[in-house]
Amino acid sequence: MDRAVPIARGVPRFTARPPVGSIVKHVFLILAAIVVAYPFFFMVTSAFKDLLEATHTPPTLLPTELHPENFVDAWNRAPWGRYFINTILVSVVVTVLELATACLAAYAFARMRFRGKGILFTLFLATLMIPGEATLVPNYVLMSPSKAACLGLPCLGWFDTYQVQIVPFIASAFSIFLMRQFFLAIPNELSDAARIDGAGHLRFLWSVVLPLSVPALITAGLITFLGSWNAFQWPLIVTSKPDFRPVQVGLSAFRQEAGSSYHLLMAASTFVVAPIVLLFLVAQRYLIQGIARTGIRG
């Protein structure tokens, strides 16, 4: 049996359980679930309360009156439309380009022979060990407009742009590794057949390998998209204008702006979190499987 499948499907395990243990178990799991879910519940319910009720102590469980206009108020208090366009644009472009570079590289590593393959693959894997903190300052300098700060290299001058949030992230050793593992499992008979039919590597990759790899593509794509949507530190330091800032940085700024208008802050938090939670609920199977697989298989 495939080792990655059981957590998604559920494997029969412990047979008959004593009922007492079962109750204790459920009580524990439900308590944990309440603690985990409470912040979400609090966020959404507070978003519908008026200011007085949202700051009432102790907090009311449910809003006594629904105030959906909070969402409109919150939306109008900051350039949220711009923030969302920025985040969606950056996340989608990063995800698409990252998958493209990952598939090409992973295909070469999985199914082609070339000089330096072993060294190059080791180099890619080694970059997984470099934490973002190590490269933060030089990358910041590289993006800065000031020639003097630029290590004598041509300065990119990319502060307050889209490309500063996109280009550094369109290749990841992690995705290459994940896709390579998947490509390795594709039977050789298929590539032999394709070669005999005269198909080149690019053709074989596009019309045979990729259609077979949709689950892996979704997993890698989701992980990248999620990281891009929630990105905070990098856009925080390389953008200063709302024109290019993503929603997370926008929300962080909105926390100061909203000040004591707590109900509006909760409304804004709700619409920042909602898209990614919905995406997760739709596609969680791929994400959880992928994390279980790559987590365990390193």
Add this chain to the structure above:
Amino acid sequence: MAAEVIPANVRESSGRRLPVEGIQAWLFVLPALLIIGIFKILPAIAAFYMSLFKWDVVQGAFRGLGNYTDWLYDNSLRSPDFWRSLSTTFTYVIFTVPLEMAIALVIAYLLFQKMRGRGIYRTLYYLPYVTSLVAAAAVFVWVFHPQYGLVNDVIGLVGIGRQSWLDEPRGLFELLASSFGATLPAWLAGPSLALVVLSLVTVWHYMGYQIVIFLAGLSNISNEYYEAARLDGASERQIFTKITLPLLSPTTFFVFTVASIGVLRSFDSVYVLTNGGPLDTTRTVTMLVFKTAFQQAQFGLGAALAFILTLVILLFTLVQFRVLGRRVNYG
């Protein structure tokens, strides 16, 4: 006949195509190599280079290891900050990782048994992990609010006085002791209450990820062990401590490493919850890097500090690779 012809063809053609295939393969790898090279490998080297110079926005004089010795002992303004942030960072790890792992393991173990609503539980526990910490912080700051926060109301029910939580620089043990009218020496004060809250939010955020990894680890343990143990009349507790825990240990170690690295590197959670305060009691190394490099514009010092942190993280990663390497044999 045919069986002989085809391999010959393939061998011949692949022999002739090999140099072309080599060029094509390099072209396939090139985009990824360029990006990773320019934005990951070169900056890692550049970071070390920068750390050897006085570099306040613009490159200054060569200092050798001066930036490092400033942090470690030489500079009476810098080195106390460094040692304090290092100790804060490790305290953050110690108060987060074991708690997080214990809860995740228990939940994973419970969920692993055949039960109703398992998928719903798993989805729910995983939800915080996909939620941005910026949004989560907006909520938690309120939940732990000194005046309005629900947490103060809840602990009020069991007779504990109101706390300042994220605004509280005093230590956890210090507060506990003072509630009994005792005073503790400063070195026993423990992590600030603000750091404890930070740990709790971190546990909330990462728990679901760890549950998923533990579940995968549990499903790798063959059912035969459990069946054999049951035939021998082992109790549930014996099964857990004598079979599950030992066989799960590679997963446990993996989770420990990943979780520790996650906390060592964490920036978002600290930035949005406390921004290093109150009274610098949550200024972790990453926050100190941020302050030095981007608020004080001391790139050289910042790079040196980041490099020290990188060494600590590399140490954890190398240990993990070794253990994972060993794991391959377990098959």
